Amino acid sequence: MSGASTPVSGEILSAAAKRLGGQQSQRGGGGGGGMRLEDEIQVTVQIAEIIARQRYIMSLCKALMAFGAPTHRLEEYMQMTAKVLEVDSQFLYFPGCMIMSFDDPSTRTTEVKLVRVAQGINLQKLANTHRIYKNVVHDVIGVEEAIQELQEIQNKPPRFNKWIVVLVYGLASATVGPFAFNARPIDMPIIFFNGCLLGLMQQVLAPKSALYSNVFEVTAAVLTSFLARAFGSIPKAMVDGKRQWLFCFSAIAQSSIALILPGFLVLCSSLELQSHQIVAGSIRIVYAIVYSLFLGYGITVGTTIYGLMDGSAVSDIQCPKAGAFKNPYVQRFPFVALMTVWLLIINQGKWKQLPVMTTIAMAGYITNYFSTKRLGSNSQVANTVGAFTIGIMGNLYSRLWHGHAATAILPAIFVLVPSGLAASGSLITGVASADQIRHNISTPGSTSQPGAGLSTNSSVWTLAVGMVQVAIGITVGLFIAALVVYPYGKRRSGLFSF
Secondary structure, three states: OEOOOOOOHHHHHHHHHHHHHHHHHOHHHOOOHHHHHHHHHHHHHHHHHHHHHHHHHHHHHHHHHHHOOOHHHHHHHHHHHHHHOOOOEEEEEEOOEEEEEEEEOOOOEEEEEEEEOOOOOOHHHHHHHHHHHHHHHOOOOOHHHHHHHHHHHHHOOOOOOHHHHHHHHHHHHHHHHHHHHOOOHHHHHHHHHHHHHHHHHHHHHHHHOHHHHHOHHHHHHHHHHHHHHHHHOOEOOOEOOEOOEOOOHHHHHHHHOHHHOOHHHHHHHHHHHHOOOHHHHHHHHHHHHHHHHHHHHHHHHHHHHHHHHOOOOOOOOOOOOOOOOOOHHHHHHHHHHHHHHHHHHHOOOOHHHHHHHHHHHHHHHHHHHHHHHHHOOOHHHHHHHHHHHHHHHHHHHHHHHOOOHHHHHHHHHHHHHHHHHHHHOOOOOHHHHHHHHHHHHHOOOOOOOOOOOHHHHHHHHHHHHHHHHHHHHHHHHHHHHHHHHOOOOOOOOOOOOO
16 A cells, blocks of 8 residues: 555554643643643544544455455445545545545545555455454444454465465366366366366466466466377277277366466456446456467467377367266266365355355356256356356345355356356367468478468457356346345445455
């Protein structure tokens, strides 16, 4: 947080107390000096209270941004808090920072503060921050106590060790494979290995090197897609004159990067644009699209490199039927419940919220699954139906049982994103361009025809477009659900949900 330096309110109050004690010891002298000193002390105490309220607003904003609060409602939370605390202020949110101006009508001055935070997700700390926010808004605790509690939350170490999170990355990647990308049991150990590799790069290597963190997404996509095509190209016995493969290339490639898909990023940008926050939404959606292009580029490069090394590399983007799960429901529903457990650990959630998270995620996925079967390739409508179910259940959990809707809904949204992308088939389209490049190199005298690069460009763009389509479907469903459960909003504390 930056801005003009202000004394801590406790120091001001202690100074005022000393002056008051001095005044009482000298009261025998009489005169108007005592009254003037009392007025001065009263003004000092009032200033200390105002500064404490401003410090609380800045601390609350910092915590909400750092722990994954709904970004399209951040300005609303700040305005609600300022209104309750009687602080004359205005707020402007940009991705990663909040600009605050505190006005003083008596002196006609304005103090501008900039709160800048690296945004992340921590479901346990987010729920605790929301509890403090509600307690202050409803006059249960004072701002000084709230500031101290927020400081304790921010200084608390993560609930789960990063090496546990790396292991869970592998488990989550293996779990997402069957229900989102038709992975078979034989593919899951390979997906687990790739997922652990991804977790190691994100949790251990990227924080240690600022330079590597800039290229983390591309290197992760290149490495995992290269390994996926390498394992997928292991041949099996011939059946009816057709070569069979031991592992499913497309399931391994897609499941391995499912946890770094920018689903939450695109969803936040869509929610901001839907809420008419043009500046924040536009900035974030452009970044999310470019991020998706990086991932699509990485998949294309990884598959192309292995295709150049192995002339008989696999090009099938459908998983073979042999060895697949016999029952489609067994293949999907138990793994969705397991995925919720892994998402809770990755996002540092509370165990007591697991039953609610699992119920909401299962309900959202089941409605999405049957809607997709009914509507076919139109996955946007299916995503809207799934998100509407999630939103209704999450908001009812908040309204009837006074639970925390945002943390309960988030894992369910993370389950919907890879499912929607799998339905649109946008993740694995880089194989066609990889085969085209190999054909151009292996065929003597072949030259690029006009428009030959079109398929490469379109394959990279397909992932970005698919991400936006999925997010738009989820956004509409969440907004309609919030409207149904809270038709007039929440008057005092603001709606703490997506």
